[in-house]
Amino acid sequence: MSDHQILTAETHAAVRVRTDCAAELGDAVMCCLTVPAEFRQVQEHYPILFRQDAERTGFTALAMFGFVDGENLFLGEHGWDARYRPLALAIQPFLIGRTAAGGDRQQVHIDMASPRIGGGEGVQLFDEVGRPTPYLEAIAERLGELDEGYRAAPDFFAALERYDLLEPLTLEITLDDGSINRLVGFHVIDEQQLRSLDAGAIADLHQAGHLMPIFMAVASLGHLGDLVARKNRLVHG
Structure with missing residues (x-):
């Protein structure tokens, strides 16, 4: 259950946010949303796949971390094993909100139910006089990048459909121990x-x-083999 609040120095002066990576902080995920504006950074580490939304009216892009729900092969005892984390994960527990009256005015919100709200642990959001800390300023910049990317994404997906550039992917992988992993329900660039x-x-x-x-997105598919290698290392312990 989320608890989204408008972030203010008055209300959240004492709040600290944990910035480390761990399963209990919500990082044990198979994939996360990504936007075309960050594909260059994402493709350095992760396969980028596409999935139709539940209404089958459009597509989203996903950075892949594993093969099954709850599996993140980049998450280990020393944290996140890659230089870049997609924006949709890196900004948590923050999000962009709109004013109650609507319009384009943006506000930074925080999910106070997030496990990243650290109590006495973590990074401060505001200094002693209520100014945003460098951490919060960096988060605000990332939120802006992500919001801009979300706004631009529908044109990108419309172009992919207009030129029939997406094809279904069914991937079946046999691991070193003989077990089979499958990725189904995804699309890739044709x-x-x-x-x-x-x-x-x-x-x-x-x-x-x-x-x-x-x-x-095409170049990123070379990392499917890297995911298999990570899975094999996990299987071998």
Whole structure:
């Protein structure tokens, strides 16, 4: 159960947030949302797959960390084993909210029910005179990047569908111990269809800023083998 509150120095002056990574802090997840604007950073470590939403009216992009629910192969006893964490995880327990009256005015909210609310542990949000700490300023910047990325994402997914650039992925992997892991219900960029696009389509994607994220998503698939290697190391202990 979440408890979203507008973040203010008056109400949250004593709040501390844990910034380490651990299963009990909510990091034991198979995947998280990512946005095209960060595909360049995400593809350095994680496969990027696409999944249709529940209403089957659109797609979301996901950075993959494992093969089954609750499995994060990047999470170990020493924390997160990669240099970059996708924005959707890195900003927790914060989120962007809107005013009750609507409109575009943005407010930083905090989920006070999050396990990252550290009591006496963690990083302060405000200094002794109520000014945001460097940590909170960095979070606000990341929230802005993520919000901007969310706003731009529908045009990217519409372009993928317009040019029929997504194909279903069914991946079956046999591990060293003989067990089988499957990834089903996901999509990837259809490389054959991408190569067949004419110059006009390529120019349209490039002008809209979509071509680079497409290439980054394709490049990220090389990390599926890395996920398998991580899983094998886990199986072998």
